[in-house]
Amino acid sequence: MKLAFTKMHGCGNDFVVIDATAAPFRPDAALLHRLTDRRFGVGCDQVLVVQAPSSPDVDFDYRIFNADGSEVGQCGNGSRALAVFIRDRGLSDQTELKVQTRSARMRLALQADGQVTVDMGAPRFAPAEVPLTLPEAELYALELAGFGRVEFGAVSMGNPHAVILVPDCASAPVEALGRAVQARADVFPEGVNVGFLQVQDRGHGRLRVYERGSGETLACGSGACAAHVVARRRGLFDERSRLELTGGALELHWTGVGQSVHMTGPAVTVFTGELEWPN
Numbered sequence: 001m002k003l004a005f006t007k008m009h010g011c012g013n014d015f016v017v018i019d020a021t022a023a024p025f026r027p028d029a030a031l032l033h034r035l036t037d038r039r040f041g042v043g044c045d046q047v048l049v050v051q052a053p054s055s056p057d058v059d060f061d062y063r064i065f066n067a068d069g070s071e072v073g074q075c076g077n078g079s080r081a082l083a084v085f086i087r088d089r090g091l092s093d094q095t096e097l098k099v100q101t102r103s104a105r106m107r108l109a110l111q112a113d114g115q116v117t118v119d120m121g122a123p124r125f126a127p128a129e130v131p132l133t134l135p136e137a138e139l140y141a142l143e144l145a146g147f148g149r150v151e152f153g154a155v156s157m158g159n160p161h162a163v164i165l166v167p168d169c170a171s172a173p174v175e176a177l178g179r180a181v182q183a184r185a186d187v188f189p190e191g192v193n194v195g196f197l198q199v200q201d202r203g204h205g206r207l208r209v210y211e212r213g214s215g216e217t218l219a220c221g222s223g224a225c226a227a228h229v230v231a232r233r234r235g236l237f238d239e240r241s242r243l244e245l246t247g248g249a250l251e252l253h254w255t256g257v258g259q260s261v262h263m264t265g266p267a268v269t270v271f272t273g274e275l276e277w278p279n
């Protein structure tokens with residue numbers, strides 16, 4: 001069988017996108033590995049699958065698989081890529097789309113300048129919703145071997161995020177500390193994406209994210225939303241911020257608790273291809 005795919009990225013967070021609107025796509029672990037592996041396969045941080053809508057309230061369903069094959073419920077950069085993919089494949093000519101993942105409903109808006117704005121829904125802070133097992137707080141803390149007391153904000157953007165403020169993103173121990181936080185399965189029963197945010201002023205910051213299931217990526221859209229929200233709740237950001245991630249910049253807008261976070265940024269098609277499978 002030949003499996004058609006499109007390679008895309010949003011600020012360097014890269015995707016293999018599959019159109020499953022006409023025929024079902026039921027990937028097993030081996031096929032996902034082939035799609036995500038950078039040496040023996042195509043290579044990407046996430047595999048995104050577009051499906052026909054499961055409810056009349058949305059235009060498409062959207063499945064997300066991390067590089068390790070785990071299925072998750074949110075991918076902010078991926079949703080911008082999805083909007084461009086749907087338009088370019090002629091699946092819809094609407095400039096506004098509603099999509100449903102297994103844990104989030106998002107509204108995607110294609111802008112005239114080529115950027116995509118995503119209504120990511122309202123952030124959720126209750127520990128059970130993140131989820132994390134600590135009593136509710138604006139700032140949590142963990143004692144981690146080799147790092148001492150590590151403070152972080154926690155939020156669900158449809159997926160779990162911990163956000164750590166750092167004085168300098170470039171020198172932050174993203175992989176080591178990211179792994180150490182993720183190792184606390186007693187605190188994060190569904191795992192966690194770990195963001196490292198350097199606040200520059202009330203509207204600017206730098207961010208690196210050690211993602212659950214994919215390691216450090218060049219950008220994480222839901223991570224950018226989480227970082228903006230955590231910084232704003234701590235009084236460090238105004239309603240709007242521009243975050244520089246390793247692979248590009250995202251614009252965030254959040255008016256406050258109970259309101260949606262809006263994220264704007266680019267989405268780019270790199271190439272299309274066909275994978276012979278199994279071979």
Ligand SMILES: N[C@@H](CCC[C@H](N)C(=O)O)C(=O)O
Pocket residue numbers: 013045046066072073074075076077078159160193211212213214217219220221222223
């Ligand atoms: N890169 C994504 C997030 C992908 C899922 C994440 N690794 C998780 O496991 O929750 C984004 O842009 O949001």
